[in-house]
Each structure stands twice: as structure tokens, then as C-alpha cells.
Amino acid sequence: MGLEHGKISGDRRQYDGGSLHEDSLPRAPKELFEEWLSRAFEEDLRDPNAMVLSTVDGRGAPSSRVVLAKAVDDRGIVFYTNYDSRKANEIEHNRRVALLFHWRELDRVVRIEGRATRVSGEEADAYFYSRPPGSNVGAMVSPQSRVIASREELLGQVNELAARVEAGEAEVVRPDNWGGYLVVPAVVEFWQGRADRLHDRIRYRRDGEDWIIDRLAP
Ligand SMILES: Cc1cc2nc3c(=O)[nH]c(=O)nc-3n(C[C@H](O)[C@H](O)[C@H](O)COP(=O)(O)O)c2cc1C
Incomplete structure (x- = not known):
């Protein structure tokens, strides 16, 4: 595999790291997400909690960068950053964000769409110190x-x-301009690479207190 004359070749490997079955899915995505994240830690992957965070600016132009998830709980996912940074400015303007985890060694991706709000000063202090x-x-x-x-x-x-x-x-x-954002997920998609490009895609969409679960075509 490599880059030659601007073309990337030899990347046609098979994916088969597991599968997702409707009959064994939890009702809420949190449980499955925690299972996948724990597995990534167990595999000793580098920065298993690293995720791509995408925001949009006032003109609707998206931008992405990597941040580390520092808490995963019933509320959602928390990361820490500088409140004067580009990402924070964009979030203050538009709270809708996307997160993406890619555990390539496991052929797994989790895509999350949701809203980001600042965590309390007490919560930020607890992490900072x-x-x-x-x-x-x-x-x-x-x-x-x-x-x-x-x-x-x-x-x-x-x-x-x-x-x-x-x-x-x-x-x-802790500086006033340093703290966390909590991303509350509205949509969570689990992608599991499978043979012959027939990957599993299971999408959870929030519906009040419940979640609607759909299978998407790969
Ligand atoms: C593995 C990894 C983890 C990172 N974790 C964070 C983080 O938790 N918080 C953060 O503000 N930046 C983190 N960064 C740096 C960001 O990717 C980015 O450069 C920085 O936040 C500035 O982004 P912005 O200018 O779009 O706001 C991390 C980068 C890498 C590669």
C-alpha cells in the first residue's frame, strides 16, 4: 500500500473485527459505547479516548480537530479545552457539534451528533487539579x-x-478561560467493519427518553 503519483493503492484489506446484531443491542447507546471504549482501552490502543470534534462557524463552515474525552456518563461526553479557542468560539455561536471515534485496529467507528454546553466551574476544577x-x-x-x-x-x-x-x-x-464542554448526544452511530464492505451500521436517535434504533446500509 502506498502513495504513488497522487494515487493511493493497495488499501483493499478486508474488515472483520466483529458484528452488530439487532437482538443483542442495548436500548440506549451509552452501554454499547462504553463497551466499545473499554475494549479500545483493553487493546492498549494509543489514545483510545481521542475523538475528532467538528464545529461550524457563523457562516456554516465546518472545522475539525482532535480532543480527548475525559468523562463518559449518563449526561454524555466531556472534553476540556480553552474557552477562547477557535472551537470554543464556534461552539458558543452554534452548540451543534459532531464527535468521531475511530478505533482502526478494531475496525470500529462511533459517530455522535449533539449539543455542547459548558460544564460547571466545580467540575472543571475537579479535573484541572x-x-x-x-x-x-x-x-x-x-x-x-x-x-x-x-x-x-x-x-x-x-x-x-x-x-x-x-x-x-x-x-x-484554573484560568477562567479553561474548562470543559459536555456533549449531549442526539444521534449515535456504531460502525463495525465487516467482510466484503458489507459493514454493520446501527444508528440510535434520541426520541424523548427513548432511542429509535435503525440499521443503515453500509
Ligand atoms: C491526541 C490529541 C489529543 C488532544 N486533546 C486535546 C484536548 O483534550 N483539548 C484541547 O483543547 N486540544 C487537544 N488537542 C489539540 C487539538 O487537536 C487542537 O490543536 C487544539 O485544541 C486547537 O484547536 P482549535 O484551534 O480548533 O480550537 C489534542 C490533539 C491530539 C492530537
């Missing part, structure tokens, strides 16, 4: 998504703050 101080100093200093003069300048600011923290002259505190 559980992190190593090193990552927090970076979060305090880096003006995520902004143009900066140079890497050296950023590193200089990080090192300066780290030194002040070390000397007891400054504290590591």
Missing part, C-alpha cells in the same frame, strides 16, 4: 488558537511561570 502541574502551566499560558510570535516566546512564558510557581511566587490556578 487532578492533572500534573506541568500540563496546567501550559494551559495557563498558551493563548490557544491565536497567532504567536514564536515557540521560543511561548516557552519563555511557560518557563517563567513554572519558575515562579516553583519559588512560591505564583500558584497554579
Whole structure:
């Protein structure tokens, strides 16, 4: 397989990592999602909780980036970021987002569509103060998504703050512009790669307290 004269060839492998059967599906997607995510952790995949987050700007133009899911519970999925970043600005303008997990070694994809809202300051604090101080100093200093003069300048600011923290002259505190978003899913699709491109696709759509389950053509 490779890239030759602008064409990618030799990628016609078979997919067969499992299957999805209607009779064994849970009524809500959370259970199946947790099962798949746990499996990805068990397989020791790199960043199993990494997901592509897509947002749209005021003109409807989409953009995507990778973030880490940090909580998965009855409410939905939580990730943490800078509230002044491009993604956060877009979310504040339009709460509708899409998430995508791709566990390639398992031939599995989960696509989620939903709405993102900020988590409480208390919840953000709980996560922030559980992190190593090193990552927090970076979060305090880096003006995520902004143009900066140079890497050296950023590193200089990080090192300066780290030194002040070390000397007891400054504290590591969660900046007001750093926190989490909770994505509440409205649609969740599970994609399981199968032989001959006849993949399984099961889509859950929220319907009040319940979920409507459909099988989609691959
Ligand atoms: C594996 C991986 C995990 C990442 N996790 C996060 C994260 O949890 N939060 C975050 O803000 N950025 C994370 N990033 C960086 C983002 O992909 C992105 O560069 C950054 O958030 C700026 O995006 P924006 O300018 O669209 O807002 C991660 C990148 C990678 C590759």
C-alpha cells in the first residue's frame, strides 16, 4: 500500500473485527459505547479516548480537530479545552457539534451528533487539579488558537511561570478561560467493519427518553 503519483493503492484489506446484531443491542447507546471504549482501552490502543470534534462557524463552515474525552456518563461526553479557542468560539455561536471515534485496529467507528454546553466551574476544577502541574502551566499560558510570535516566546512564558510557581511566587490556578464542554448526544452511530464492505451500521436517535434504533446500509 502506498502513495504513488497522487494515487493511493493497495488499501483493499478486508474488515472483520466483529458484528452488530439487532437482538443483542442495548436500548440506549451509552452501554454499547462504553463497551466499545473499554475494549479500545483493553487493546492498549494509543489514545483510545481521542475523538475528532467538528464545529461550524457563523457562516456554516465546518472545522475539525482532535480532543480527548475525559468523562463518559449518563449526561454524555466531556472534553476540556480553552474557552477562547477557535472551537470554543464556534461552539458558543452554534452548540451543534459532531464527535468521531475511530478505533482502526478494531475496525470500529462511533459517530455522535449533539449539543455542547459548558460544564460547571466545580467540575472543571475537579479535573484541572487532578492533572500534573506541568500540563496546567501550559494551559495557563498558551493563548490557544491565536497567532504567536514564536515557540521560543511561548516557552519563555511557560518557563517563567513554572519558575515562579516553583519559588512560591505564583500558584497554579484554573484560568477562567479553561474548562470543559459536555456533549449531549442526539444521534449515535456504531460502525463495525465487516467482510466484503458489507459493514454493520446501527444508528440510535434520541426520541424523548427513548432511542429509535435503525440499521443503515453500509
Ligand atoms: C491526541 C490529541 C489529543 C488532544 N486533546 C486535546 C484536548 O483534550 N483539548 C484541547 O483543547 N486540544 C487537544 N488537542 C489539540 C487539538 O487537536 C487542537 O490543536 C487544539 O485544541 C486547537 O484547536 P482549535 O484551534 O480548533 O480550537 C489534542 C490533539 C491530539 C492530537
